[in-house]
Amino acid sequence: MQESYTAEEIAEFLGADIRGDKDAQIYGLNTLNNAGEGELSFFSNPLYKKELDGTKASFVILSVEDSSDYAGSCFIVENPYLAYAKISHWFCSDKTKRLANGGPPKIEENAFISSGVVIGNDSIVGDFSKIGSNVSIGSNVKIGKHTRIFPNVSIYDDVVIGDNVIIHSNSVIGSDGFGMARREDGSWEKIAQLGIVNIGNDVEIGACCTIDRGALGNTTINNGVKLDNHIQIAHNVVIGENTVMAAYCGIAGSSVIGKNCVFGGDVCVVGHVEVCDSVMITARTLVTKSISKPGSYSSGTTPLMDTKSWRKNAVRFTQLDTIAKKLNKIKNID
Amino acid sequence: MQESYTAEEIAEFLGADIRGDKDAQIYGLNTLNNAGEGELSFFSNPLYKKELDGTKASFVILSVEDSSDYAGSCFIVENPYLAYAKISHWFCSDKTKRLANGGPPKIEENAFISSGVVIGNDSIVGDFSKIGSNVSIGSNVKIGKHTRIFPNVSIYDDVVIGDNVIIHSNSVIGSDGFGMARREDGSWEKIAQLGIVNIGNDVEIGACCTIDRGALGNTTINNGVKLDNHIQIAHNVVIGENTVMAAYCGIAGSSVIGKNCVFGGDVCVVGHVEVCDSVMITARTLVTKSISKPGSYSSGTTPLMDTKSWRKNAVRFTQLDTIAKKLNKIKNID
Amino acid sequence: MQESYTAEEIAEFLGADIRGDKDAQIYGLNTLNNAGEGELSFFSNPLYKKELDGTKASFVILSVEDSSDYAGSCFIVENPYLAYAKISHWFCSDKTKRLANGGPPKIEENAFISSGVVIGNDSIVGDFSKIGSNVSIGSNVKIGKHTRIFPNVSIYDDVVIGDNVIIHSNSVIGSDGFGMARREDGSWEKIAQLGIVNIGNDVEIGACCTIDRGALGNTTINNGVKLDNHIQIAHNVVIGENTVMAAYCGIAGSSVIGKNCVFGGDVCVVGHVEVCDSVMITARTLVTKSISKPGSYSSGTTPLMDTKSWRKNAVRFTQLDTIAKKLNKIKNID
Structure with a gap:
């Protein structure tokens, strides 16, 4: 049975004013969009005002200012994001207990498990899958059929992997996303990645890739995606079908990449943007905003030159705004 | 004994028209340049026309258009690159069988194998070499003398490592190169990395490096090369003697780097270029073309500024072509 | 008891002229600043002239030219940096012997050690700490209380880790820094990282991070620091309290980063610079010099554009110095 907390227990822990039923049972923590009956959410970014208005969360953590506009049950605190970080660990420890009480892993008959592999409770390895030596698989992991995991890969609890998947050595699937809230003393409160x-x-x-678990909700790698080595996929990212990325591509938190995209090496995408289907991006581009039209995009490094010439031009870059303004002052250019 | 396939079996699998002896035995798959008697090759990139003309491959996979210019035996298909991807797996499974039937690894008397190490069939660890804990070594791997492999390194099948080598923790040697051909439905066919x-x-x-195996032929790291952490060496790259690379350097597929080069941190080199001996490259340069003269080269990031000034100048970068054209219209500049 | 060498033994190995007591015992190797009685140091970079004048090292390795200015005991060689590299291994092998003779690791009663973990002599795992499966821990490692090390992490000898620390999978702590001196024949002599x-x-x-050990002295990650995935911290770097860095940040050797800094993704800092407290740096900036004033800093990639427009502007970058000079020749711009 799932563990729950009363609204009053949560309010007390957070030092929050409470509005609503103190005896209400809270079973989980979720985003404003996805939270339902019995779940808690939080509101701290004004961009999500619409989501707040439409949320089905039983309780929302928010600030005094925002509480006046909100009709539902809520916890009122000074710093809602920090309060969310603090309470997030309650729902993580629940999961930990559940995993510790599970049954032995289930290895299908034709699966092959190499030496030194460790597999946690309740995990499944499907038919004809092969797990390389010294792979670590957490609890409640589902691995499909004909999947091959190479040596020294680490797979955290609850990860789901499909059929015919290949994961090369020393990659990490399901590590914590990089999320934290700042405390008043300047130190950081970790946000449990649920x-x-x-x-x-x-x-x-590829090898040495990292794919972080979602903070709330999932990180999703869709069918047919191909990732090269040293790739970083942050929490809550979605990568569309058949998209391929060359080495060192990094996608920051909550960004959504479309289908059939082709990214050159070392392309980085900042957080919370969307890239539509069928976008090509040249090597080393930094994608700083959403892309809504298929095509080829670039940014980034200037052309290769001898170092002396490059230095001269690079210094001029720092004067570029001045140069442009000066030029604009010249009259009579036809 | 090595496994082989008849030309007819291959033609049938690929749905190819065949020109030449249907009963010919095909033992291997190789590049146009390196293929010999009994080997299959493919032609899809017009840049390699000369190699096609000179190939000693018994059969070549090519398109209808290209077949009219070619006098030798061939398989004629719509998409030669995709056909190569498909047939590549036949020559991979042959290797798999061979490795599975090998004998126990051979550990020389003074080698030291730590706890948790797994070593595959037919592998050799030389005198005075030390293998750290939880290292995974595949089958048919040769490791020389006085070599030190630190914990959690993964070495795939067939890798060859010399004497006095140091490999730091969690690096991966011999993982698959990033190669695939697009199918008509937009999904990707993996190319077996042979x-x-x-x-x-x-x-x-260094630590957390990845060195991919060749697609056909080898990836080669020559004597005295020193690599820092997080380095990526793609398939079929060659790094010349005594070249050093700082952290995050990435060399894309089939590029050849000369001897005695010094690369700063995060230098990336695109695929299929050549960098001659004694080249220095400053940090974060993207090498987009071959370099044939020793010297120092740069590209890349603009100088460090406060963010506000940088933003103003960066916006002007997007107007740079217009600025230059405007300036060119001004008469009478001496 | 600590091993030592006579000055004469060292001089002979280095082929050095010796000035001072030939029978003096040398116990260790250290920087000019930190060396004391019985320790050896070296001088090769003119920037450290003041440190040479004030050193308390019993002996200093230096060149003929520099020896005339120096009154203390010294070894006089042609290439002091190379001589330092060569002798560094003597003080490393001493450590190796010491570690090999240690006692069994000490695991506090409430610590949890998963399957496949290997722990070296003299190491300690504190109360309530949890070590994930297939983690490799060297000798003389100290791990505090309530610390969690995830699967397949590698921790080298002598590393010290505090309380309430989290290290995600496949990270490497204590690997050798990237240090070497060039020999006359172009090959490289490794500098032992002591x-x-x-x-x-x-x-x-985070996951797949690398934190290298100091060459002489320590690499230091202070309280409350949070690092994302794929981070590289080179030898002798210091990261100040509560500083956070997003994925792929790399800090080169001996740089010092202040407290409360926030680095976006893929920020790289070159070696031997200082960044003061409370500095923000935007994604993909290359920090090429010290920063002494809190604030936000940037460099790097130009704005995102369609590839065709970007190419046109990027070519103009190579003409920027010429453009600026041309503009400066125009008279009468008000």
């Missing part, structure tokens, strides 16, 4: 990683079928992931 | 990695003597490789 | 890594309390380190 989501999972969901990897579809026919995916290939 | 080559190996060959590491010379006195090489040091 | 320092350690010291990680404070409440630190979180």
Whole structure:
């Protein structure tokens, strides 16, 4: 049975004013969009005002100012994001207990498990899958059929991996996303990362890649995605079907990449943007905003030159605004 | 004995028209340049027309258009690159069978194997070499003398490592190169990576590096090369003697780097270029073309500024072509 | 008892002229600043002239030219940096012997050690700490209380880790820094990395990170630091309290980063610079010099554009110096 807390217990822990039923049972923590009956959410970013208005969360953590506009049950605190960080660990420890009480892993008959592999409770390895030596698989992990995991890969609890997947050595699937809230003294409160990683079928992931679990909700790698080495997929990212990325591509938190995209090496995408289907991006581009039209995009490094020439031009870059303004003052240019 | 296939079996699998002896035995798959008697090759990139004309491959996979210019035996298909991807797996499974039937690894008397190490069939660890805990070594791996492999390194099948080599923790040697061909439905067919990695003597490789095996032929790290952490060496790359690279350097597929080069941190080199001997490259440069003259080269990031000034100048970068054109219209500049 | 060498033994190995007591005992190797009685140091970089004048090292390795200015005991060689590299291994092998003779590791009663973990002599795992499966821990490692090390992490000898620390999977702590001196024949002599890594309390380190040990002296990660995935911290770096860095940040050797800094993704800092407290740096900036004033700093990639427009502007970058000079020749711009 799932553990729950009363609204009053939560209010007390957070030092929050409470509005609503003190005896209400809270079973989980979720985003404003996805939270339902019995779940808690939080509101701290004004961009999500619409989501606040439409949320089905039983309780929302918010600030005094925002509480006046909100009709539902809520916890009123000074710093809602920090309060969310603090309470997040309650729902993580619940999961930990559940995993510790599970049954032995289930290895299908034709699966092959190499030496030194460790597999946690309740995990499943499907038919004809092969797990390389010294792989570590957490609890409640589901691995499909004909999937191959190479040596020294680490898979955290609750990760789901499809059929015909290949994961190369020393990659990490399901590590914590990089989330924290700042305390008043300047130190950081970790936000428990409660989501999972969901990897579809026919995916290939290179060596030394990291795919972080969702903070709330999932990180999703859809069918047919191919990732080269040293790739970083942050929490809550979605990668569309058949998209391929060359080495060192990094996608920051909550960004959504479309289907059939082709990214050159070392492309980085900042957080919370969307890249539509069929976008090509050249090597080393930094994607700083959403892309809504298929095509080829670039930014980034200037052309290769001898170092002396490059230095001269690079210094001029620092004067570029001045140069442009000066030029604009010249009259009579036809 | 090595496994082989008849030309007819291959034609049938690929749905190819065949020109030449249907009963010919095909033992291997190789590049146009390196293929010999009994080997299959493919032609899809017009840049390699000369190699096609001179190939000694028994059969070549090519398109209808290209077949009219070619006098030798061939398989004629719509998409030669995709056909190569598909047939590549036949020559991979052959290797798999061979490795599974090998004998126990051979550990020389003075080698030291730590706890948790797994070593595959037919592998050799040389005198005075030390293998750290939880290292995974595949089958048919050759490791020389006085070599030190630190914990949690993964070495795939068939890799060759010389004497006095140091490989730091969690690096991966011999993982699959990033190669695939697009199917008509937009999904990707993996190309089996049939080559190996060959590491010379006195090489040091940092932590969390990845060195991919060749697609066909080898990836080669020559004597005395020193690599820092987080380095990526793609399939079929060659790194010349005594070249050093700081952290995050990435060399894309089939590029050849000369001897005695010094690369600063985060230098990336695109695929299929050549960098001659004695080249210095400053930190974070993207090498987009071959370099044939020793010297120092740069590209890349603009100088450090306060963010506000930088933003103003960066916006002007987007107007740079217009600025230059405007300036060119001004008459009478002496 | 600590091993020592006579000045005469060292001079002979280095082929050095010796000035001072030939029978003096040398116990260790250290920087000019930190060396004391019985320790050896070296001088090769003119920037450290003041440190040479004030050193308390019993002996200093230096060149003929520099020896005339120096009154203390010294070894006089042609290439002091190379001589330092060569002799450094003597003080490393001493450490190796010491570690090999240690006692069994000490696991506090409430610590949890998962399957496949290997722990070296003299190491300690504190109360309530949890070590994930297949983690490799060297000798003389100290791990505090309530610390969590995830699967497949590698921790080298002598590393010190505080309380409430989290280290995610496949990270490497204490690998050798990237240091070497060039020999006359162009090959490289490795410099033994004799320092350690010291990680404070409440630190979180992401997956696939590398934190190198000091060459002489320590690499230090202070309390409350939070590092995302794929981070590289080179030898002798210091990261100040509560500083956070997003994925792929790399800090080169001996740089010092202040407290409360916030670095976006893929920020790289070159070696031997200082960044003061409370500095924000935007994604993908290359920090090429010290920063002494709090604030936000940037460099790097130009704005995102369609590839065609970007190419046109990027070519103009190579003409920027010429453009600026041309503009400066125009008279009468008000």
